Amino acid sequence: MARRRRGAAGRDEEFTFVSPVVKYLLFIFNFIFWVRITLPNVFLFISTSPFFLSASEAALACLSVDPAIMLLVVGILMFIITFCGCVGSLRENICLLQTFCVCLTLIFILQLAAGILGFVFSDKARNKVTEVIDKAIVHYRDDIDLQNLIDFGQREFGCCGGVTYTDWSKNVYFSCKNDNPSRERCSVPFSCCILSKDKAVINTMCGQGMQELEFAEAGGHIHTNGCIDKLVNWIHSNLFLLGGIALGLAIPQLVGILLSQILINQIKDQIELQNYNQNHRSDPWS
Template sequence: MFFITFCGCIGALRENIQLLKIFSFSLTLVFLTQMVIAILGFFYSDQTRDALGKFVKKAIVHYRDDLDLQNLMDYIQKEFKCCGWNNYTDWSWNLYFNCTPSNPSTERCAVPFSCCTPLPGETVINTMCGFGIQTQNHLDATKSIYLVGCADRAVIWIESHLLLVGALTLGLALPQQRLILAQSCGSSHQIHPRKTAEAKTTHLMTNTMFIRK
C-alpha cells in the first residue's frame, strides 16, 4: 500500500505519467483481487471452509510454538465461543495437549483456557480450567468448556453476516473504482494539453520559417 500511495502522490505532484499509470494499474489490481476473493468465498464456501480448517489445524499444532498463532486462537475461541475446529478433542493435534498415555506433558488431555466458559462474577482467569477436559464425555465437558467447534461457529457467523460482508466489500470497492476512473481521466487530460502545446509550437515554428523565406 505504501508503494501505491507513493506512486500516486509523486505522480500527481510531478505530473509523471508513468507513475500515475502504475498507480492506476495497482488500484485496478487491488480492486479486482477483492472482487475475486469475494466471489470465490461466496461460490466456493466448501473450499473456503477447508482452507480455514487447514489454517486452524496449523494454529492448533503450533499453539505453544508461535505466540501470534496462540493469541489468534485464543481470540477466536473466546470471541466465537467455540473450541477446536470440529470439537474440543482437536486439541490432541497439539504436542502438549495430546491425550495419548505416552505424552509426558503436564497439559496432557487439556484444552486452552480460551475454551472455558467464564464463571459468573469471575475476575481472574483460571488458566488451568481446561486441564483433563479431553478425558471427559460431552455431558461433563459442557459444564466447563464450549463444545461447539469453530467450524460451525464460522459458518453460522458468515451466513448471518453475509449481507454485511457484501455491503462492506461493495463499499470498499466503489471508492477504489472512482479513484481508478478519476485517475484515468486525469492522466488523459495531462497528456492532451502537452500534445496540443507541442502542436502549437510546431505550427508556430513552421510559420516563422515560412515568413523568413
C-alpha cells in the same frame, strides 16, 4: 500591438488540461491511505513479531498463519501502490499513475473474484479455512500474536478448536499421546472455558484434561463446538454487514481508479498541447 501567442484551438500557452483539484485529491487520497494502512502494519510487524529472532524455516512454516507477517506483506504491497499514486500525481508521471491504476484494478477484481468463488465453491472454501485453522492450532505456542488471535476468536465465538475441541490434540503441547511430557497434555486453552460471572475467582486451569472427558461432560466446563461452524453461522447471519464492509472497501478503490484515469487523460491532453505549441513556435501569429 502584438497579440498573445495562442496554442491549439485558440488556447494561450499558459493553459493546462491538468486539473489541480484532481491532482491533489488523488495525492491526498493516497497519502491518507498510506498513513492509515501502510505505516501501522509495518510498525506492528516490527514491534511485535518474533520473525527477526526466529529461524528462517520456522518463519516460513508460519507464513500462512502468522498475523504479523501477513501485516508486513500487506504493508509493503500498499506502500508500493500508494507510492506510485502519490509520486505519480505530484510529478504528473503517466507510468506511475498507470501502475497505480492497474494495481488497484487488479486488487478490486481479485476481491470480487474471491467473493464469487467463495460463494460458489463454499465447500472447498470451508476445507481451506479448516486447513488454515489446523495450522494455527499446530503453531499456537510458537507465536504470541497468533496465540492472542486464536484466544480472541474462541472467546468471541464461544468455540474451541477447528471442527471440535479435540482438535487441540494436534498441538504438541496439548496432544493426548502417552509419551507427551507436557503439563498441558490432553488440555485445551483457557479461552475455551465457559466462564461464570457469578464466580469471584476464575480458574485459569479449567481446560486441564478436558480432551479425556466425554463430549457431554466436557460441555459443562468448556465450549465443545468447533470454531468453523460458529464462523459459518456468524457469516450467514451477518451477510448485510459483510456486504456493507465490502462495499466500503470497494468505493475508495473505485474512486482511486477513476481519479487516476482522469488525471492520466488530462496529462496526455497536456502533452499533446505542448507538442502542438512546440511545432508552431516558428509562426508567432498563428
